[in-house]
Amino acid sequence: SYELTQPPSVSVAPGQTARITCGAQNIGSKNIHWCQQKPGQAPVLVVYDDSDRPSGIPERFSGSNSGNTATLTISTVEAGDEADYYCQVWDTNSDRVLFGGGTKLTVL
Amino acid sequence: QVQLQESGPGLVKASETLSLTCTVSGGSVSSGNFFWSWIRQPPGKGLEWIGFISYSGSTNYNPSLKSRVTISLDTSKNQISLNLSSVTAADTAIYYCARDHVGVPIFYWGQGTLVTVSS
Numbered sequence: 001s002y003e004l005t006q007p008p009s010v011s012v013a014p015g016q017t018a019r020i021t022c023g024a025q026n027i028g029s030k031n032i033h034w035c036q037q038k039p040g041q042a043p044v045l046v047v048y049d050d051s052d053r054p055s056g057i058p059e060r061f062s063g064s065n066s067g068n069t070a071t072l073t074i075s076t077v078e079a080g081d082e083a084d085y086y087c088q089v090w091d092t093n094s095d096r097v098l099f100g101g102g103t104k105l106t107v108l
Numbered sequence: 109q110v111q112l113q114e115s116g117p118g119l120v121k122a123s124e125t126l127s128l129t130c131t132v133s134g135g136s137v138s139s140g141n142f143f144w145s146w147i148r149q150p151p152g153k154g155l156e157w158i159g160f161i162s163y164s165g166s167t168n169y170n171p172s173l174k175s176r177v178t179i180s181l182d183t184s185k186n187q188i189s190l191n192l193s194s195v196t197a198a199d200t201a202i203y204y205c206a207r208d209h210v211g212v213p214i215f216y217w218g219q220g221t222l223v224t225v226s227s
Contacts, residue, residue, distance in 0.1 A: 031211070031212075033212050033214070035214070035217075042204060042217045042218065042219050042220050043155070043204075043214075043217050044217065045212065045214070045215055045216075045217075048212045048215070049210075049211070049212070054215075086154065086155055088212075088213070088214055090213050094171070095168055096157060096168065096170055096171070097145065097147075097157040097160075097213045097214060098157070099154060099155040099156070099157065100154075101154050102154045102155070
């Protein structure tokens with residue numbers, strides 16, 4: 001079955017760039033979406049269709065997707081970006097939504 | 109903009125049926141070609157998609173839960189319902205409802221509701 005693999009954790013200093021990956025076979029052929037979940041809150045979509053941003057999401061959040069890896073990039077990281085991040089895909093083979101295991105972003 | 113609010117019992121006994129509703133405001137559950145999903149998150153763990161129902165009532169469920177899950181629409185109340193039968197402690201989780209938008213399956217999220225299964 002198709003699975004999305006994320007690193008459990010990523011750490012970055014304030015002002016630096018964080019990159020969170022989501023890996024799967026030929027993921028570049030699919031549309032990948034990313035959500036952010038802060039402690040005690042519901043997830044919020046931050047990037048969709050690989051690289052588009054919903055209204056209200058800062059330009060610091062961007063995405064790319066090619067080959068076997070999709071990447072969420074957060075530039076000029078702030079303390080408020082500390083959260084869990086999940087990638088999401090619609091798997092057309094099994095007709096279901098899949099989530100990655102999530103990555104905890106720590107701002108040092 | 110659409111708003112989603114989950115509600116239901118916060119405590120369910122093992123072997124019984126978990127029943128939740130999602131009340132929608134800012135749009136109709138039976139129009140707009142939308143898909144309405146349920147997702148859950150066990151405490152301290154990741155997200156798991158449970159299934160969805162379309163505006164026309166067609167459903168699709170996660171195979172791992174399919175035998176125990178029913179999702180339905182109540183158009184008179186503008187709600188989506190989730191029933192999960194024969195629950196165990198492993199079903200303890202925050203349950204979210206969600207709606208798609210511009211082809212993204214899970215675009216808008218509700219605030220979630222915690223359900224604890226007691227033995």
